Amino acid sequence: MKQAAASIQEELNLRAKEFWPRLYRFFYYKVQNKEEAEELTQETFHKVFRQTGNDNIEHDKIEAYLFTSARNLLTDLWRKRGRRPGSLSVEELREKGWDIPQQRQEVEERLMVQQALQELSHDYKKVLTYRIIEGWSVEEVAMKMGRKPGAVRSLQFRAVQALKTKLQEGGYFDE
C-alpha cells in the first residue's frame, strides 16, 4: 500500500507537466486572474499529494481524481464567497474528455455575454470594453472618454449592474 501511494506521487510528479497547464487553464477561466489560478492549481496538487499518502486510487484514475479535487476546491471556494452551490453544476469537469464540453460551454457563455454587451448603451459598452477587455486604468479611460475619474467609476458600476441584470435574465447564473 505504501508502495502504491509513493508511485502515485511519482506519477503525479512525472505527469505534472501535462496536468499543470490544464488545471491552470481551468482555474484561470473561472477566476480570471493569474495569482488565484496559480494558488488554486498549487493547492490542488498539494491536496492530492497529501491524500494519496493513505489512499490507494488506481493509476489510470489519477487524472479524474485530480480534476475532481480541483472541482471540489472551487465549489468550497464559491460557497465561502456566498455563491449558491447550485450554480456549480455548469462547472462540472467531465472525467473523460472534459476539454471539449468545457470549450463548447465557454463558447456559448462568451456568445451570451457578447450579445448582452451589445444590448447595453453605447457608453456602458465603451467603459466595460476599455476597463475590462482592454485593461486601461480609470484615469486613462477618463481621458479617453472625456470624463472625470469619479464619473468613470460610477459609470462602470452602473454598466456592470446593467450587464448583470441582462445576464441574469438570460439565465447566466442559473442551474
Add this chain to the structure above:
Amino acid sequence: MNENRHEEYIDEFIDNLRNEQKPAFYRRQEQGKETEKDAELEKMFETVRAVKRIKKAWKYNTTAAFFRSRSFKGAVAAAAAILLVLGLNLFNLTGINDGNIVHAVVEAYEELHSYKGVVEIRSEREGETEFLETIEIKYQKPLQYSAFHIWNNSERHYLSDGEKLAIIGPTKITVDNLFPERELWRYHIGTAVWELEEAAEINVLGKEKIFERNTTVLEYRFPGDEDFHQMWIDESVNLPLRKVLNHPDGSSLTVEFKELEINPALEEDSFAWELPAGIEVEELNQAISLEEVKDGWPEVGQALAAAPADMELIQAGLLDEPFFDYVLRFRGESGKDFLDIYYTTTPNEPHFMAGGEQGTLDNDRVEVDEGVQNVFELYSGESNVARWIKSDAEIFIVSTRETFQLEKTLEEVAGSKINWEAVSAKTAQTEAGEYTLYYMEITDTSFRLEKEKRSFESPPEPQELVKALLQGPEKPELSRIIPEDTELLGVHVENAVAYVDFSSAIAEASYGSEAESVLVNSIVQTLTQLQEINAVQILVEGETVESLGGHISTFKPLP
C-alpha cells in the same frame, strides 16, 4: 449593501483582475477583515469576469496590458516560487523582458532624428519570391526623405521636402502636394516601432545574428488578429532591422535593412527640392488656402473648430480622387499622431467599412470603426475612422486618436449629439405599396448601387424582396448583382435581424471590393427598409461566413 461601497469594490475588483492579482476583497475576507457576503455583489464580480473572458486568445505569458501591470514582477516571483515547490520548469519565462524591449525600442526611436540605409522589400509565397524592391534611403524627422527605389530594372526617386512628394521617373515626374508620407510608411523604421507599440501580444523567440549584427527576435500580434509577425531588433541601437508580416493566405512580406546608420551626418542639401529639368510634371492634389476650401465647403470653419485643441492644422487640400473633394490635415506632437478630415458633396455608400458601430447625428447616419487597416491604401497600418453621411455631403475622419475623440469632433461639427440607440435611420421613404429594390449600375469606371421602385399590393414579406432581387431589375441599364445560379434557401426575422440564407454560389463568384460593396448593400438596404428589420445577417448554406468576397465582413449582422 451600500452603493458607494459597492462602487469601490467593483472598481477595485476590475483593477485586481487587470493586474492579474487575487482580488483584494477576497484577501480581506480570508483575513476576517471583510464581513460582507453578498450574493448580488458576487454576481457583479462574476459579470466582470464574464466580460474579461471575452478577451479572445488570451495567453498568460505576455500581453501588452500585462506589461503595464504593476504586479508583473510579483506575478513572476509567485510563479517562480511554485516552480521551486514542485521542482519543475512549467512556464516559459523568456517573456520577462519583452516589455522592456518595447520600451527600449520606443525610446530609441524618440532619440532618432535621421537615418540612412539600404532596405529590401520582398514578398514571398510558398518560398517563391513574388516581388523584390531595393531602396536606398536618407530620412530626417519628421518627414523629409530621399529614396531611390529599384525593382524589375526600373528605378524611381522619391523625394520629400516634408510637405510634398516628388516621384521622379525617367519620363515622368508626379508631385503629390498633400501626402508626402505615402510611400515612406511602407518600410519606415517608425512604422515598425508603432506596430510593436500597438501589438496585443509580444513574445521573445530568441537571438540571431543578421547582417553582422546581434538581434533579438520577437513575434507580435495585432489586437483582434490571430497571425503572428516577426521582428528582429538590433541590440546595439534597439531599433528594428527586419520584420516579416505574415498574411493568412500563406504569403509573407519582409522588410529588412541590409545597411543602417542611425543619426548619420547628412549633407545639407539632401532633401533640397530640385526636380530634373525637361521631364513632364504631373501635379496630384493641391495644397490650398482655407479661403479656397470655403468655396466648396462653406462650413469648413466648424470642422476647424471641432478638431482636437492639441493638434495643429498643417495643410488644407483639394483632392484629385473620386471619393472626396477636400482634406484638412492635423498633426499632434508625436510623428504618428494625426487626424485628417475629408469632405465631399457627393456622399459615398454606407457600409464603406466593414464592421464598426452605427448611430445617427441630426438624423443622418454615422459610422465609426476602430483599427481599420490601410485606409484608402494611404494610411499604412491601423487607423480609426468615423464618417457622417448626410444627404448632400459627407465628412470622413481618419486618425490615430481614439474613436471617442473622432465622435466628439463629428458632434462638434454638427452641434448635436450622436444618437447610438437609433441605429436604423430608414433611408428609403416607404409609401403605401411602393418599395425600393437596389441593383447594380455599371458605369465606365465603376459599379454603383442604383434604386428601382417596385409596387407591391400588400406590404411585402422579406423573402419577396430578396426574390425580386434575384429576379433582376426591370430597367435595362441596371444589372442584378447576385450571381445567376444563387438560390434563396430561406429568410427569417429574429430580434429585428433578418437572416438571409443563400446557396453557396453567392460566395463562389469573385468580386472586387466595389462589386462586393454593391452586392452586400443591395441586400442590406433592400431589406432594412422594412419596419421590422434593422439589420441583415447574410448566411451561406445556413452558416455565417467571414465574407462573400474577402473585402466586407459578413460575420455579424449589417445594419
